[in-house]
Amino acid sequence: xxxxxxxxxxxxxAVKGAYKNISTEGETSRYSAQDSGARxxxxxxxxxxTITLPWNYQVGNKQLNVFIVDSSTGRxxxxxxxxxxxxxxxPPYPDYYYEELSSDKVKVHTPALVPVDILFEIPxxxxxxxxxxxxxxxxQGDNVGIDLEGSFNxxxxxxxxxxxxxxxVTSESSIFVVAD
Numbered sequence: 178x179x180x181x182x183x184x185x186x187x188x189x190x191a192v193k194g195a196y197k198n199i200s201t202e203g204e205t206s207r208y209s210a211q212d213s214g215a216r217x218x219x220x221x222x223x224x225x226x227t228i229t230l231p232w233n234y235q236v237g238n239k240q241l242n243v244f245i246v247d248s249s250t251g252r253x254x255x256x257x258x259x260x261x262x263x264x265x266x267x268p269p270y271p272d273y274y275y276e277e278l279s280s281d282k283v284k285v286h287t288p289a290l291v292p293v294d295i296l297f298e299i300p301x302x303x304x305x306x307x308x309x310x311x312x313x314x315x316x317q318g319d320n321v322g323i324d325l326e327g328s329f330n331x332x333x334x335x336x337x338x339x340x341x342x343x344x345x346v347t348s349e350s351s352i353f354v355v356a357d
Contacts, residue, residue, distance in 0.1 A: 215299045218246065221292040225284055233280040234299050243275045243285065246294040253296060256285070333357060 219228050234240045237260065244253040259276040276284040285295055325332070331345040341357035 217297045219285075219295045219297070222285060222287055222295050223290070223292050225286045227278060227282055227284045228295070228297075230281045230283060230297055232299070236277045236280055240299055241277065241283070242298040242300060243283065244296040244298070245273060245287075246296050248294055331355075 215232050217231055219226075222228075241258075243256040243258075245256060246253050254273075256273050256275050259270075259274055262270055262274050270286070272286070272288045274286050276286070278284055283297065287293055287295075323332075329345060331343040333341055333343050335341055342354050343357050344352065344354050346352050
């Protein structure tokens, strides 16, 4: 498992669009809606490998960005997905493009003899609740699984008859439920 972090120049300024892969312990897919996004880099990619990403995303919703990274210059070139490419061109396709296979698998098409670094990015991490049947919080790190930052926010639940209820907390740390 790895984590993409910005490459820094000799004056310790981040080089725009350049990332390096750092081994991490634990789950790298741990992120919250506060984060600017999720990134993962796969180095020395050859041919057309299927790459498993350390997170899930919504396939076909233009949520995933894929870039070829030139590690010597920091330049990133965005790849086009197969669905978009096939709507404009007929085979044979250009050398570089990608296919979304599932919510965590991507096949990247590159020339077989040229190793490249591929950066995967989801520019935002707020996934609409309608996409998932449930929310699962894994390895929350700071023991805060869900953080509702607004004053007097609550969690809305439905009972077995479909009635809505809101769970809230008072400033005295009392928990109560109100019908919605």
